[in-house]
Amino acid sequence: MIDLQGASSSPAISCYLFLPLLFLSLTYLALKSTTSGGRRGRKLPPSPPWGLPIVGHSGLMKPPIHRTLHALAQRHGPIFSLRLGTRLAVVVSSASLAEECFTKNDVAFANRPRLTMAKHIHYNYTTMTHAPYGGHWRNLRRIGSLEIFSAHRLNASLPIRRDEVRRLVAKLARRSDGGAAVVDMKSAFQELTFDTMMRMVAGKRFYGDDDEARGFREVIKEVVSRGGATNRADFGAVLRWIDGGKLERTAREVAGRTDSFLQKLIEEHRSEKKEGLEKRNTMIDHLLALQESEPEYYSDQIIKGLVLVSAL
Known part of the structure; x- marks a missing residue:
C-alpha cells in the first residue's frame, strides 16, 4: 500500500504518481481526438503500420x-x-x-486546413487562398479573374514590369563595373518580383532603405515563415494545451501589424483621391473605385485580403 498522506509530503513520490497519470490522460485524449470527426468506418488509403500517440x-x-x-x-x-x-x-x-x-x-x-495563423492573418479564412469553397470564394475568384489578373489589367501594368527589368539590368551593370562580379541572382529576382507586384498593387516600391519599406518586408517575411503548416499546436488538442496559447498570441500580434499596414495603404490612396491628386492606376485605386458602386463586394477587408494574397 502507498501512504497517500505521506506521499503528499514527499515531492519525489508525488512526482512518480503524477507523471504516469498525466501521460495516460494525454494519451487517452490524443487517441480520442484521433478517432473523432467521423473517421471510423471510412475507407482510407494505406498508411505506415505504426504511429505514436x-x-x-x-x-x-x-x-x-x-x-x-x-x-x-x-x-x-x-x-x-x-x-x-x-x-x-x-x-x-x-x-x-x-x-x-x-x-x-x-x-x-477545394478547402484548405484551418490553421491558427491563417485564421488571424487571413481575416478568419476569408481571403482568396483560405476561404472555404462556396459563394464568397466564387466572388473572390471572379474579382481576381476580372478585375486584377485580366488581360486588360496586366497590359495596363506593362510599363511597370519593363521599368523594373531595366532597373535590375542597370543594377547588375553597376555591380560588375565593367568586370566580373558575384551576384546572388535568387535575391535579385525576389526583389524584382516583389517590387513589380507592389508597384502594380500600391504604386510604390518596398525594397528601399526607409523605415516603411523595411517594416513591410519584415511583416511579409514573418507572414510567409509562420503561415505554413509547421506549428505543432495546430495538430491536436493536446499539443495546443502544451503550447499554452503561445501560437494564438503570436498569430494575433502578427495579424495586427499586417492589418495596420494594409489599412494604412488603403487610407493613403483614399486620401489622395479626396485631395484630387493624380490617380496612380494601381490595384488599390481600382478596387476603391469599385467599392463606391458595390460596397458589399469591395469592403476594406476584402481589399486588404486581395492585397495580402498578391504580396505573398
Whole structure:
C-alpha cells in the first residue's frame, strides 16, 4: 500500500504518481481526438503500420521531405495516408491520380486546413487562398479573374514590369563595373518580383532603405515563415494545451501589424483621391473605385485580403 498522506509530503513520490497519470490522460485524449470527426468506418488509403500517440506519423517526416515521401510511396503505393497529430493527410505521387483529384473531385479538395495563423492573418479564412469553397470564394475568384489578373489589367501594368527589368539590368551593370562580379541572382529576382507586384498593387516600391519599406518586408517575411503548416499546436488538442496559447498570441500580434499596414495603404490612396491628386492606376485605386458602386463586394477587408494574397 502507498501512504497517500505521506506521499503528499514527499515531492519525489508525488512526482512518480503524477507523471504516469498525466501521460495516460494525454494519451487517452490524443487517441480520442484521433478517432473523432467521423473517421471510423471510412475507407482510407494505406498508411505506415505504426504511429505514436499524440504525434502520429510526424516522426517519419524527416528532411529532405520529398525523398521521405518518395520512399513511403515506394512502400505503400502512389496514394497513401498519414496521421499528423490528429490531422489526416493524403499523399498523391501519381500524375493521373493528381489530375483526378483536381478535375473530377476538385470540389472535395477545394478547402484548405484551418490553421491558427491563417485564421488571424487571413481575416478568419476569408481571403482568396483560405476561404472555404462556396459563394464568397466564387466572388473572390471572379474579382481576381476580372478585375486584377485580366488581360486588360496586366497590359495596363506593362510599363511597370519593363521599368523594373531595366532597373535590375542597370543594377547588375553597376555591380560588375565593367568586370566580373558575384551576384546572388535568387535575391535579385525576389526583389524584382516583389517590387513589380507592389508597384502594380500600391504604386510604390518596398525594397528601399526607409523605415516603411523595411517594416513591410519584415511583416511579409514573418507572414510567409509562420503561415505554413509547421506549428505543432495546430495538430491536436493536446499539443495546443502544451503550447499554452503561445501560437494564438503570436498569430494575433502578427495579424495586427499586417492589418495596420494594409489599412494604412488603403487610407493613403483614399486620401489622395479626396485631395484630387493624380490617380496612380494601381490595384488599390481600382478596387476603391469599385467599392463606391458595390460596397458589399469591395469592403476594406476584402481589399486588404486581395492585397495580402498578391504580396505573398
